[in-house]
Structure formats: C-alpha cells, structure tokens
Amino acid sequence: MGWFSWIIFGALAGWIASLVVGDKRGCFINILVGILGAVLAGFIYQASTGRAWRFDWDWASFGVACLGAVGLLLIINLITGAGRSRR
Template identity: 35%
Template structure:
C-alpha cells in the first residue's frame, strides 16, 4: 500500500513539475521525473533546507523539496536537449 501512495505522490509531483516547465510527458515520465528529482533533492537540497524528500515521508515540505528537485532535473534535461 505504501508503494502505491508513493507512486501517486510521485505522479502528482512529476505532473506539476512538467506543467511548470511546459514539458509534456506521460504518466510514467512524470513518475520517473519525480523519483529522480527526489534523489537529486535528497542529495543537494535536503542538506541546505534540512528537509527530507518524499522518500522519507509524504508531507507538504518534503513534496515541495521534491518538486524543486524535479524542476531542476527538467531544466538540466532541457539544457542537454538544446546542445544537441
């Protein structure tokens, strides 16, 4: 049951991130973006803000940190696409 809640939260965060960055993706892409964004946020942003990610607990602050990580991930992907 916890994995289902985690995937739903990741899908919502990924969808919000793709909407903010005006990037289109399907449900699977949204989940992947949020999960990778959570790992990026956990590595770089959590020590700065002293807040965990959705990997730790699903709360509003952790979802915001994960959203920020997903947005950063999408910005990096966009920069890589432009160079090609």
C-alpha cells in the same frame, strides 16, 4: 513510504514540475522525473544542511520533490534541446 506511495508522490511532483516547466513528455516520464527529482533534491538538501531528510507525505517533502523534479526537467531539456525553437 511504500512503492505505491512513491509512484503516486512522484506522479504528483512530476506533474507539477511539467506544468511549471511547460514540458509535455507523458505520465510515465512525469512519475520517473518526480521520483528521481525527489531523491536528488533530498540528497542535495541533506548534503547542504547536514540534517537527514525524511521522505514523508507532507508539504515540505512535496515542495522539495517538486523543486527537484523541476531542476531535473530543466537539465533534461538542456541536454536534449527540447526547449529550443526549431526553424
């Protein structure tokens, strides 16, 4: 995929992840989380299965990217404490 495709793919995956987690950080963060989540999940997939993962425009790649972005958002929220209620 080209750079523009990575941005669009990351934005979509990050947006879906922010809907799942309920996070409202903004479009730029969604793009970053989506791209980094896709790369992170791809590496985890490759390490756990031993098969190379290709980042293409297909449902499997999108699912892996969304799962990676959700996981990354959960880690970010855990570190920053964004999910906790403040009284």
